Every structure is written in C-alpha cells, then in structure tokens.
Amino acid sequence: MERIERHACFGGWQDVYRHESKVLGCDMTVGVYFPPQAEEGPCPVLYWLSGLTCNEQNFITKAGAQRYAAEHGLILVAPDTSPRGDDVADDEAYDLGKGAGFYVNATREPWSRHYRMYDYIVEELPEWVESDPAASDRRSISGHSMGGHGALAIALKNPGRYRSVSAFSPIVAPTQVPWGEKAFSAYLGDDREAWKQYDTVELVKNAREKLPLLIDQGEDDNFLAEQLRPELLREACDAAKHPIELRMRPGYDHSYYFIASFIGEHIAHHARALKG
Numbered sequence: 001m002e003r004i005e006r007h008a009c010f011g012g013w014q015d016v017y018r019h020e021s022k023v024l025g026c027d028m029t030v031g032v033y034f035p036p037q038a039e040e041g042p043c044p045v046l047y048w049l050s051g052l053t054c055n056e057q058n059f060i061t062k063a064g065a066q067r068y069a070a071e072h073g074l075i076l077v078a079p080d081t082s083p084r085g086d087d088v089a090d091d092e093a094y095d096l097g098k099g100a101g102f103y104v105n106a107t108r109e110p111w112s113r114h115y116r117m118y119d120y121i122v123e124e125l126p127e128w129v130e131s132d133p134a135a136s137d138r139r140s141i142s143g144h145s146m147g148g149h150g151a152l153a154i155a156l157k158n159p160g161r162y163r164s165v166s167a168f169s170p171i172v173a174p175t176q177v178p179w180g181e182k183a184f185s186a187y188l189g190d191d192r193e194a195w196k197q198y199d200t201v202e203l204v205k206n207a208r209e210k211l212p213l214l215i216d217q218g219e220d221d222n223f224l225a226e227q228l229r230p231e232l233l234r235e236a237c238d239a240a241k242h243p244i245e246l247r248m249r250p251g252y253d254h255s256y257y258f259i260a261s262f263i264g265e266h267i268a269h270h271a272r273a274l275k276g
C-alpha cells in the first residue's frame with residue numbers, strides 16, 4: 001500500500017492510496033478522506049461509488065463532500081470504478097470495460113479475470129479500510145449513476161452490512177435500460193435471469209431488510225428517461241412496501257454540480273444512521 005496524495009482539507013486529510021487488490025488482480029487507487037475526529041478515535045465510513053468514465057478523482061475533487069464529512073466525523077472512501085492496467089480487458093466505448101465495472105462479478109471472458117467489482121466493494125475494500133485503527137466497522141454506502149446502481153444493489157444484497165444507503169441519479173433497473181443491457185450482456189452473458197441479482201428494482205421485491213432508500217434525481221438530466229427511470233423503482237417500492245424517498249429536483253442535470261448541491265443532505269442522512 002502506498003500513499004500517493006495527501007492534502008490538508010477542512011481540518012482533516014484528503015489522501016489517495018494505491019493498494020494491491022487480490023480480488024481484481026491489479027493495483028487500485030482509492031480516495032480516503034480522514035476528518036479531524038479521526039485523530040481521536042475510530043470514525044464510521046461512508047463508501048462512495050462513482051459513475052461511468054470516473055476514477056477516484058471525480059468525487060474527491062468535484063463533490064465538495066469533505067466539508068460535511070468533517071462536520072459529522074465521517075471517513076469518506078471513494079474507489080476507482082473498474083480494474084486497471086495493461087493486461088485488463090477493455091472496450092473502446094465509454095460504457096464498457098475500464099471506467100465501467102458496473103459493480104458486478106463478471107462471469108464471461110474476457111472480463112471474468114479482473115472484473116470482480118462486487119466482491120471488491122463488499123469484501124476486500126472494507127477489509128483494507130477497517131485495518132486502519134481510524135476506521136470503525138460502521139458502514140454506509142452511496143453513489144452516482146452507475147455508482148448509484150452499485151450502492152443500492154449492494155446494500156439490498158447485504159442485509160445488516162450497511163447502516164444506510166443513498167444515491168444520486170441511479171440506474172435503478174439495469175436489466176431494462178441500454179447501459180445495463182450492454183454491460184450485463186458482456187459481463188454476465190445472455191441469461192437475463194442471472195442479471196436480476198444486480199438489479200435494484202428486482203432486489204427490492206424480496207428485500208429481507210427494509211433499509212430506507214434516499215434518492216435525489218435531477219429533472220433536467222439527459223439520461224433520465226432512457227437510462228435511469230426512477231419511476232420503476234418507486235413503483236417497485238410501493239408494491240413491496242419498501243421505504244423510499246425519491247426527490248425530483250427541478251433544473252438539475254446529471255453532473256457533479258447536482259451532486260455538490262445536495263451531498264451535504266446525504267452526508268447528514270448517513271451520519272444520523274451511523275451515529276444512532
């Protein structure tokens with residue numbers, strides 16, 4: 001493990017680390033924000049999953065989350081979105097391969113060798129983070145777009161593991177929209193039944209734990225009608241009596257300007273769950 005960046009930030013530290021991932025078979029970069037409270041004892045952790053084309057830098061440089069993490073005493077962990085390296089399979093398109101891991105365990109060649117982002121996020125990354133005495137094992141998870149899909153699906157698939165979950169502009173039904181259909185065909189093959197294990201709308205139907213879903217969605221988001229389709233999740237939650245707060249935000253698009261506008265509310269939501 002190597003620290004490759006350190007910046008003083010709101011009384012704490014914004015670091016970037018490179019660590020070896022055995023699950024992914026490559027080195028991974030991860031942004032970790034330590035609030036000032038981490039000097040005094042273990043702090044709870046909010047995991048952030050970014051979207052297509054992102055690495056660990058997008059969230060730490062654009063969301064402005066550190067101010068709120070410092071206020072509430074939360075560690076923020078923002079990993080890269082896919083395995084990386086010269087021997088890692090890729091595609092020319094922005095929505096497949098590097099930068100587009102979709103938080104699943106791929107089962108098809110050439111992807112299955114490295115693309116195991118589900119296991120990395122659920123198991124290996126927290127194990128690595130929690131080996132630091134500054135971090136406690138109280139966890140929450142959030143994300144944006146592809147990362148919003150990852151956060152919601154991972155929380156629903158792992159009852160008891162996360163104290164809270166939220167998302168910005170998530171892909172709620174990857175089995176029904178072009179981004180998800182393309183990625184899941186490549187990573188998981190043609191059996192659509194196998195795709196459902198990673199689809200939030202499907203998972204909510206039989207969720208054992210009714211962890212409330214907090215979602216913000218911009219109404220002027222170019223991807224809203226074709227790729228995101230939050231109405232499908234609202235309908236599924238209503239049918240399953242699963243608690244959801246879906247806040248449609250007039251005028252906001254898909255960008256980090258939107259995330260920066262409401263990240264403080266999400267961090268306050270997670271802080272309540274993590275400290276309660």
Ligand SMILES: N[C@@H](CCC(=O)N[C@@H](CSC=O)C(=O)NCC(=O)O)C(=O)O
Nearest residue numbers: 051052053054058094144145146147256
């Ligand atoms: N065609 C676009 C798509 C890339 C894009 O909008 N990426 C979003 C996430 S989309 C869903 O996962 C993003 O977060 N981009 C990074 C950023 O810093 O804004 C393109 O290639 O530009």
